[in-house]
Amino acid sequence: MVEVGTLLNIFYHILIMDNKEFYEFKKQLKFLSKIRGRHTELVSVYIPAGYEISKVAAQIKDEQGTATNIKSKGTRKNVLSALERVMQHLRLYKNTPPNGLIIFSGNISEDEGNPKIELYTLNPPEPISVRIYRCDQQFVLDPLLEMIEDKRVFGLIIVERGEASIGLLRGKKVELLKHLTSRVPGKFRAGGQSSVRFARLREIAADDFKDTVGETANEIFLAQPNLEGILIGGGGYTKYEFEEGEYLHHELRKKILGVADTAYTELFGLNELVDKSAGILENLDITKEKDIVTKFLKELIKDDSLAAYGEKEVRKYLEAGAVDTLLLSEGLNKNRIKIKCGSCGNQTEKTETDEELFKLEQQISSIQCENCGNLSLNIEEKVDLLEELADLAQEGSTKVEVISTETEEGSQLLRAFGGIAAIVRYRL
Ligand SMILES: [Zn+2]
Numbered sequence: 055m056v057e058v059g060t061l062l063n064i065f066y067h068i069l070i071m072d073n074k075e076f077y078e079f080k081k082q083l084k085f086l087s088k089i090r091g092r093h094t095e096l097v098s099v100y101i102p103a104g105y106e107i108s109k110v111a112a113q114i115k116d117e118q119g120t121a122t123n124i125k126s127k128g129t130r131k132n133v134l135s136a137l138e139r140v141m142q143h144l145r146l147y148k149n150t151p152p153n154g155l156i157i158f159s160g161n162i163s164e165d166e167g168n169p170k171i172e173l174y175t176l177n178p179p180e181p182i183s184v185r186i187y188r189c190d191q192q193f194v195l196d197p198l199l200e201m202i203e204d205k206r207v208f209g210l211i212i213v214e215r216g217e218a219s220i221g222l223l224r225g226k227k228v229e230l231l232k233h234l235t236s237r238v239p240g241k242f243r244a245g246g247q248s249s250v251r252f253a254r255l256r257e258i259a260a261d262d263f264k265d266t267v268g269e270t271a272n273e274i275f276l277a278q279p280n281l282e283g284i285l286i287g288g289g290g291y292t293k294y295e296f297e298e299g300e301y302l303h304h305e306l307r308k309k310i311l312g313v314a315d316t317a318y319t320e321l322f323g324l325n326e327l328v329d330k331s332a333g334i335l336e337n338l339d340i341t342k343e344k345d346i347v348t349k350f351l352k353e354l355i356k357d358d359s360l361a362a363y364g365e366k367e368v369r370k371y372l373e374a375g376a377v378d379t380l381l382l383s384e385g386l387n388k389n390r391i392k393i394k395c396g397s398c399g400n401q402t403e404k405t406e407t408d409e410e411l412f413k414l415e416q417q418i419s420s421i422q423c424e425n426c427g428n429l430s431l432n433i434e435e436k437v438d439l440l441e442e443l444a445d446l447a448q449e450g451s452t453k454v455e456v457i458s459t460e461t462e463e464g465s466q467l468l469r470a471f472g473g474i475a476a477i478v479r480y481r482l
Contacts, residue, residue, distance in 0.1 A: 056374035058101065064475045066089070068146075069124040075225060079176065079177070079179055079198075079201075079202070080202055082176055083176075083195060083198055083202065085201065086158060086174060086176075086193050086195060087192075087193075087195055088321075089160075089162050089192070089193060090191060090192060090193065091161060091162075091190070091191040092161070092163075092164070092166060093128075093129040093132070093158055093191065093365065094133075094189055094190055094191055095129050095132040095133050095136065095160050095189065095191075095362070096131070096136070096158070096159075096160035096161075096189065096190055096191060096192060096193050097133070097137060097140060097157075097158065097159045097160050097187075097188070097189050098134045098156075098157075098158050098186060098187070098188045098189075098190070098193045098194035099114070099140055099156070099157040099158075099159075099186065099187055099255065100154065100155075100156050100182055100184055100186035100187075100194070100197065100277075101150050101154055101155040101156070101157075101182075101185060102150070102154045102181070102182050102183055102184065102185055103150045103151070103152055103153060103181055103182075104150060105150055105154075105185060107144055107147050107148070107149070107155075109152065110144060110187075111122040111141065111144050111145075112139055112253065113187060114137055114140055114144070114187075115141070116301055117137055117187065117189070118134060118138075118141075118244065121133045121134050121137060121189075121354070122134070127202070128166070128169070129165075131169070132160065132161040132169050132171065132362045133160075133189060135169070135171045136159040136160045136161065136171055136173075136189075137159075137163070139171060139173045139469050140157050140159050140173070141160045143157055143159075143173055143175065144157075150182070151177065152195070153177065153178045153179070153180060153181045154178065154181055154182040155175070155381045156175060156176045156178060156182065156198070156295045157173065157174070157175050158173070158174045158175075158176075158193045158243040159171065159172065159173040159174070159252065160172070160193075165349075168412050171304075176198065177196060178201060178202055180201050182198075183459065184197050190447055203226070205224065205225050205280075206223055206224075206225065206282045206334070206448045207222055207224050207280050207281050208222065208223040208276050208280060208281070208282055208283050208285060208311075208328075209222060209271065209274070209275040209278070209281055209283070209285070209306070209309070209482065210222060210223055210284075210285050210287070210324045210328065211267065211271055211284065211285070211286050211287070211296070212285065212286075212287045212288050212291055212293075212295045212316055212318075212319050212323045212324060212327060213264070213267050213288045213292050213293050214288050214290055214293075214319065215236070215260055215290060215292050216235060216236045216260075217233075217235050217236070217319050218233070218234045218236075218263075218267040218270075218319075219232070219233050219234075219319045219323055219324055220232040220233075220234070220267070220270055220271050220274055220322050221321070221324045222274070222278065223285075223324075223328055224318070228321065228324050228325050228328055229295030229324075230320055230324055231274055232270050232274065233319070233320055234263075234266060234267060234270060236259060236262075236263035236266075236284075237259060237263075244290075257443070260292075262363055264292070264295065264296055264299065264301050265301060265447065267301065267479055268296070268301030268302050268303075269300060271301075271306070272302060272306060274303070275302075275303075275306050276306065279332035281306075281309060282309070282338070283309045283310070283311040283338070284302070284306060284310045284311060284328075285310075285311055285312060285313075285314065285327055285328070285331045285334070286310060286313045286314070287313070287314045287315070287316035287323065287324075287326070287327035288315075288316060288329070288376060289315065289317055290391065291317060293339070294313060294336035297310060297313050297343075310477045311331070311334050311335075311338070312325055312331055312334045314330040314331055315330070316330065321415060340458075340460065340461055343455070343457050343458060343461060343463065343464055344345060344461050344463045344464075346381060346455050346457065347381065347461060347464060347466070347467050349379075349413065349477065350379075350381055350467075350475050350476075350477055351463075351466075354459060359437055360378075360476050360477055360478050360479070360480070360481070361475065361476070361477060361478070362377075362475065362476045362477075363471040363472065363474060363475040363476070364414050364471065364474060365405060365443075365474050366395060366474050368380070368443070368474050368475065368476045369443070369446070370482060371476055371478050371482060372443065372447055372450060372452070372476070373446070374445045374450075374481055374482055375449070375450035375451075375452075376450070376453065376478050376479050376482060377450060377451065377452040377476045377477070377478050377479070378449060378476075378477050378478060378479045379452065379453045379454075379455060379476065379477040380444070380452050380453065380454045380455065380475075380476050381455050381457055381474070381475040381476065381477075382440050382443060382444065382454065382455070382456050382457065382474060383457050383464065383467050383468040383474070384440075384455075384456055384457060384458045384459055384461060384464075385459040385465075385473055386439060386440050386468070386472075386474065387407065387408060388405050388406065388407055388408075388438075388439040389405070389407070389408065389411050389436050389437065389438060389439055389441075390403065390404075390405050390436070390437050390438075390439045390443075391403065391404060391405075391406060391411065391414075391434075391435065391436045391437075392433070392434040392435040392436075393418075393432065393433055393434065394432055394434040395425060395426060395428065395429075395431055396431070396432055397423060397426050397428040397430045398423060398425050398426035398428070399426035399427065400423055400424070401434070401436050402424070405439055411424040414433070415433065418432070418433060419431075420432050440456070443474065444456075451477075
């Protein structure tokens with residue numbers, strides 16, 4: 055099971071993408087990941103596209119029978135209610151939706167004697183391939199979490215004098231797509247040829263081979279719209295010749311991230327290349343973060359600066375839909391809360407640290423409403439400030455960048471600018 059903390063990181067990471075549907079999906083996942091059953095009473099049902107709904111309904115019916123044997127009266131009642139909700143929901147479908155059907159149901163109430171049976175369905179961004187029925191203390195989310203994992207693509211080339219392997223790294227998966235061998239003549243000389251002439255022929259053949267490797271790699275890599283970079287490996291000097299020469303398409307040459315020494319070829323060698331380049335791949339994120347903060351700092355000192363910072367100012371720009379890039383520090387540990395008066399309905403919003411929020415929760419019953427003076431204030435909603443601002447950004451099609459505090463630039467963003475900054479489209 056993925057930790058909620060990890061999930062948050064994945065969530066914020068992918069927030070950077072613009073796709074609204076994808077964003078919604080992740081938001082739902084995050085919400086579901088926080089739900090814990092008091093007992094084993096949360097039902098997860100996954101149905102791949104094309105699977106017969108009636109078969110699933112028959113299985114749920116069986117499970118209803120089994121559930122009648124649950125000893126604890128409360129749990130039994132909750133599981134049966136959850137299964138009944140699932141059955142009702144299944145009746146809405148003749149066929150599974152194109153990406154499959156996912157249903158979660160169960161008691162989400164934290165109050166033992168006061169159950170609240172809810173049902174959630176998700177529309178996954180990719181087709182699901184697993185069929186799952188499970189009743190547990192948590193909803194089964196792993197197959198969906200895989201969908202939002204790192205999906206970056208890197209090109210991989212191992213090039214030796216007589217052999218080359220070309221593949222891709224997608225997320226964490228390494229694929230070998232092409233293995234090439236050259237017809238470079240071996241070191242022993244064919245009878246009757248002078249050694250000088252033979253060496254020359256070997257050179258030409260080796261060069262032809264690098265051309266072939268380049269052409270093959272171009273074909274594969276140029277077809278990848280999201281190719282982030284290229285890693286080159288090999289045991290000998292050929293990899294450097296390949297890196298420096300004009301074998302790859304000029305657009306691809308710009309994407310070369312590094313060259314590593316490797317001992318193997320084919321899939322094993324490609325994996326070795328990825329392992330040896332771990333530092334390079336890690337640095338990519340850090341470099342990107344540094345670049346964004348630096349861009350903001352440069353903007354800040356310009357005469358007609360398009361930089362804004364601090365929660366209040368940035369919020370103003372976000373509400374106007376005028377933010378191009380929003381920078382949020384990962385270290386921003388604050389909450390956005392909505393307070394509502396039960397008497398007059400007056401609503402206020404404020405930002406509080408965890409400690410301030412804790413204090414407020416203790417004291418809220420003794421705080422007067424600033425509108426009517428009654429003691430009936432309630433905390434209606436509390437959300438992570440980072441999340442709330444990112445949500446606001448999504449409405450204005452703003453790019454959201456979550457910046458770690460691991461770099462000097464990143465900690466400066468938190469220290470000097472309160473962890474909230476923006477590059478705006480125009481001044482208000
Ligand atoms: Zn009031």
